[in-house]
Amino acid sequence: MRKYLFVSLIFIQQLLFAQYTERDYKLVQSTFFRDFNDNIFINYLNSDDTQKANAALLSIAHSSDTNFVHNIIRLDFQKHSSFLFFALGKLGYTKQSIQYLKSKISPELEKEELRELLFAIGRIGSEEDLNFLIETYGQKNQALISAALLQFVLRGIRTNDKKEIDFLVSNLDNDDPDERFYSLYSLYRIGGSEKAIPRFEKLLSSETMSDILFTLANLRRMKSFPFSNDLAEKIIKHKDWGVRVEAARTLAFFDFTNEIELLKYLELLNDSNPNVSRQAAQSISEITMLDSEIDLNNLLLDYLTNGNLTVNSLGELAVSYAKLFNNEVPKFIKIINKKIDDGYLFQIAALHPDKQWKLKFFIDNYPKLESRNAHSYISSFLSLQKDFEDNQKFSEFVIDLIEDDSPIINAITVSFLDSAFLTNNSKFLKELLIRKIINNKDKAGFSEAVPIFAKTFEKISKHDSKNIYEILAESSVPSIAKFANSKLGKPHKSIQPSQDYAVKFDEFFACAFDYRSAVVITNKGEFEIDLLPEFAPITVGNFIYLAKRGYFNGVPFHRVVPNFVIQTGDRTGTGWGGPGYEIKSEFSFVPFKEGYVGMASAGVDTEGSQWFVMHSYAPHLNGNYTNFAKVLGGMETINNIDLNDKILEIKLVE
Incomplete structure (x- = not known):
């Protein structure tokens, strides 16, 4: 290390x-x-x-x-x-x-x-x-x-x-x-x-x-x-x-x-x-600083068609090519569309010069969208908002995405809406967002989506937003209530935990000190982490609780930022999923050095099942995320894990 x-x-x-x-x-x-x-x-x-x-x-x-x-x-x-x-x-x-x-x-x-x-x-x-x-x-x-x-x-x-x-x-x-x-x-x-x-x-x-x-x-x-x-x-x-x-x-x-x-x-x-x-x-x-004699176009095409690249490297290179040579996209997308993952194809499609082709492409591809590509699909599609500012078909399709039953699709869509779209569709969006907020304010599965709905509502109608935050302050989901109280400028009052929540706490604490470490077996090899219940007992207990039930088996590493972190724990593969409940943050002074393991979150006290391993030291995370384990062995495996590699099994060691 x-x-x-x-x-x-x-x-x-x-x-x-x-x-x-x-x-x-x-x-x-x-x-x-x-x-x-x-x-x-x-x-x-x-x-x-x-x-x-x-x-x-x-x-x-x-x-x-x-x-x-x-x-x-x-x-x-x-x-x-x-x-x-x-x-x-x-x-x-x-x-x-x-x-x-x-x-x-x-x-x-x-x-x-x-x-x-x-x-x-x-x-x-x-x-x-x-x-x-x-x-x-x-x-x-x-x-x-x-x-x-x-x-x-x-x-x-x-x-x-x-x-x-x-x-x-x-x-x-x-x-x-x-x-x-x-x-x-x-x-x-x-x-x-x-x-x-x-x-x-x-x-x-x-x-x-x-x-x-x-x-x-x-x-x-x-x-x-x-x-x-x-x-x-x-x-x-x-x-x-x-x-x-x-x-x-x-x-x-x-x-x-x-x-x-x-x-x-x-x-x-x-x-x-x-x-x-x-x-x-x-x-x-x-790359912009090139001598005019250098033929980057053909050099990259050679790598794309004849190179022995991984799925992710091929996809990223295809996106880079499309950005550099935008005028080649109509021809290029026909060559590459069967060779790359849809997540990369969506990014390239958004660069196509034909506006109507783009709109048809995204609408046609929605029914077969895999959840792990939801973020790429929606962010690419909504990058076209300026192109379709007055297009009714575009607006109706965006509304359909917000109406979708998936909180992940809803939240990602709303988070990418620009001010022009909000203004042009304000009346309908207000009604839709109010309905979404009221119907989902007490659902832990919407703990990330509901605050996004509320903040977007505030952009549309700041005057009426106080009423929304007053409603959310009474949410039975602690992170939603805390968010609303902070927007109202009120201290967050402790909520009497539900019976289910109290039972969860007891289950987590009961096993927090039962296991010394965990061996994470992946398709790239294995690594072992030393658990730190002395600093984060409920986080460790939650990890053990989920691992014992096979929750992490088959779950992808949905986020890999080279030389920073690998992140997993989301069964949807989107980065927005969780176990259906939240646990509290357990901050400490243990630093986020290479090989330390932390909990991902959408803010304080919103942790669930997603966790990450550090490639290198990042002191801006210190004291702001829960640090609950450190790698005992297998950093070589961690350093070779690529996007969408998977956990096969986690074995707990007493």
Whole structure:
């Protein structure tokens, strides 16, 4: 596995006093139902047992109740630092919290401990606090303030004179690879900086993998690779598959001066790793810097007709070809339509120059639409809205999609409607959306769709939307009620759990600590994950509950973002499906490094059955998604999983 960050002794010690055990039923129950019983929580906080106080801290982090702050800061700092910092960072800003955190900054702290502290400051601090960190510690490398700067960047908080950019750029010379990583990641989230280009060239020859990966990511955001062909070729041939993925993304912006240079880039299409090949096929559509003598058209056609590409690489390359050579689409689609998956064919069809042909194609293909291609179909079809602004047949078909019985079809369709369509069809859409909202507000299967309906209704009629949110605030689905209350500016009141919901909790908790790990068997091989019920007991219990019932058998990896994540757990294959119920988020300070396993969600407390495995470290996920397992072995399998590969079986290990 590629290493990005060093784990210090203090972090390991904190893990030994992890959050939950089987003895913490009442605490976990109160956290899960979000009633945060004061008696339970205060008793835990005041306990002499370090584990109990730590458990309370990570439960309190989910409460949004800053009244707990004064109890938190009275705890023994040495025993609870990481848990304490995380809780304060998640609860949100109070003057007392930020003053306490800033007072604890010290070079005497362990490196990871100090980073946790700085993460917390970055999560709740103001622009004034950002200025304070840069001015006070910007020249002291031991302060490790790039960790805090990243959190400020993620929140969109910047200084007036953008002095954080100067610090981040200069910090790329830091001897600490972790510091360089956080600085590169921060610059990447900002969009890169021209000031960093001289340092980027040096970092591309680094022995540290994260230097190369996130330097390339920065250059991609800048749509530039202003270096030599020799350096480009070196990166294309790099031994690490992740670097080759980033090479595929970034070198599409290289100024190819001859066919030999371009052919070296196109060699990525034949890469042994399917994710490198697919990424290259997708990124080729970005190529613009070509010498006029280079015949890209015929080079790509040769790969499309004679190459030995995977199904996904072939599909992505066909889409890229259609984008680059739009005038060739009518002829090209006849050649390619039997060779590629429908999901890619829909994207190409939307590029056809004949408007009536496009409309007929999409209407004719709807009856045979597979659910896994729903997103591609609808997004491609609705990309044509401007072409058919006044076309009644088009509008009627869109309405049919919203009327469909599938919440997935409904939600995807409504989410892609543009303002012109909403205006032109406002009267009918208002009535339709009200009906959809009323009929489905208490159905967990519509937990993603109903908020989309409501937000779209608000776009049509802001004046009437308050009534809609008042109705949804009484929903028996917690995430829908919470969403509505937030729109109304009201605190979310805890809902008495239904009998079914309470039974589910008991079932999940009962098995949360029964199994040590799980072996995930796929069509590409297997990998084993170590379960972390001490940080996410209900999530682990839910995973075990579903796995024991064969829920994941045959389920595809519907989302694979090379060098980021592989995601599965949705039996519909759309990314919108779930088990028919929701569980609560269980956030912690465990970082989303390579090989860690998290729960996908549509927002806080909307998790169900979808989960993902990290290809590489992504700190913007930290504390914002439930981290419930880590890979013990089989990263090679994970790194070779392609879109629509499948889980065959999951075996639980006691």
